Amino acid sequence: MEGKKIRVLIAKPGLDGHDRGAKVVARALRDAGMEVIYTGLRQTPEQIVETAIQEDVDVIGLSILSGAHTHLFPKVMELLKENNIEDIVVIGGGVIPEEDIPELKKVGIEGIFTPGTDTHDIIKFIREKVK
């Protein structure tokens, strides 16, 4: 693994166009030495998982602001399982109410980063999870 760059897919599931956070995180991860692929807006869970497979990523970061995370995040996890790629670390960010977090963690989202998060915390989290 020495020297291999961590590969991250930053994805925007759902219909909302608020991609400021996704783009800032993508750049912060890239500046931290990771390879970052950004999907652009309106990605279905199927498209996200397909891109993750094609790009052979270690991490998927899901960004959403519309409130559809309770539907879309578990769907992504389901598809990862179906494709036997559950080793990919999945994290999420956006306006996600605290009460929804336990449910998202239960389906396998490892970290949820809400507004006010320092990008260094995300970088650290990813480095610890992807060994």
Next chain:
Amino acid sequence: MFDKEEMKKIKQLKKEWENNVVQKTLEHFSERKDKFVTGSGKEVERLYTPVNLEGSDYNKELNFPGQYPYTRGVQPTMYRGRFWTMRQYAGFGTAEESNKRYKYLLDQGQTGLSVAFDLPTQIGYDSDHTMSLGEVGKVGVAIDSLKDMEILFNGIPLDKVSTSMTINAPATVLLAMYVAVAEKQGISPDKLNGTIQNDVLKEYIARGTYIFPPAPSMRLITNIFEYCFKEMPLWNTISISGYHIREAGSTAIQEVAFTLADGITYVDAAIKIGLKVDDFAPRLSFFFNAHNDLLEEVAKFRAARRLWAKIMKERFGAKNKKSLMLRFHTQTAGCTLTAQQADNNIVRVTIQALAAVLGGTQSLHTNSRDEALALPAEDSVRIALRTQQVLAYESGVTETVDPLAGSYYIETLTNKIEEKALEYIERIDKLGGVTQAIEKGFIQQEIQNSAYQYQKDIEERKRIVVGVNKFKINEGSPKGLLKVNPEVGRKQIEELKKLKEERGSYKVKENLKSLEKAAKTDANLMPLILDCVKSYATLGEICDVLRSVFGEYKESVQL
């Protein structure tokens, strides 16, 4: 504004003050920072004096309110005549629930409505589309057909309120539905007051709810200009929006520059289809953000007003006074709201709202304290509205027009923002205009760079956000957040099914076919869309027809 002798003296005294008085102070007591900057990162001097305004001409650059170049406001008496319209953006769940919220807001003294549509509606999908899963009714109200729109405005006389609708790519469809609802209330289109956002360029740049490629999108926009010129003289045909550009991370200067550049593009497009500038320009309206840096924001609004007046006069040769006036709505900055110690947001919103009022806004939305966490709960919305009412009735800033004018700092900032925004506009012109600049990714990248810088400044604590990177506390989880009824999606789909069984499907088919045919020509599509809507064709059906003719926009992202 000062004669030569006096200016010379001020300059000399200022130098002496700096060398003697300031220097002495700095020797014992250094300043907090090496460099002071505005909220947008522009350097701020220690002190502003008449020297900063050397050579400025009051009559030319400021003049009087209601007079070119409108720096001091578009009306002669401003808030001494009437306060701004207090207009809270609202909508969630079903049309029925949103209707209740509107009635509540009107009861609380709100003076205009502002409709938030859910994302499927904004992107032209019916609630039963696969892309709509999980999104129905979430960030706004779900509208599938005229039937929903009838419920949304049930019991609200449309000739008595002004309504703003945040809808862009399918603006023609929602405007048609509004006209049809009014008709059922016995109100003709020429009596309707309100605004349709109808600004697709900023969707490509910053907001993301586009459907069609630029060319047909511009056509739909100018179709509305033309239709409204003939049928709806009181309607604001577009709300050219800097709000979302700023939310995406731009600076104040970029907000002014990119918004006015979008405005130029719309004016060009309308002229190109044969409309006369003074026929449609009086109904153009704008929408800006109000961020935290109070004084920079006030200067921004003033600079935007002056620059637009000059553009309309010099670039487009507009003659009608109303064509030169930049009238705008303001919303406080959602991106400044913190999830941490959320009640502090009330204070932020107050400062931002004050900026909008001191900047001469025509209408205002104040954000609610809990919006970094969820859609606002009713009591949070009430506080936000009360904030405007306190500013209007208690603060005293409304009693005279443009009270900050003449402040050396404000006027210097106003000049600076105008100058720098104009530089951007010239760069965009050189790139071939906004559409080209978007295609090349220029505008998006400029905004992204600013957004990234902003985040880095917070993380390096060059920029302090109270409760986020300083003055933190341990707090429990927030209580009383609004939860959208999870049944909305299911309910909406059931209703849609019922509608499709009940309506006369022959007429729907015929109307959609006519629309398809007309879309392939240069015809104005508004009358055809009106026919579709009145026969209860759904939003999704209408947009599907247009998709099949126009194709869909694909964004290209550069990080």
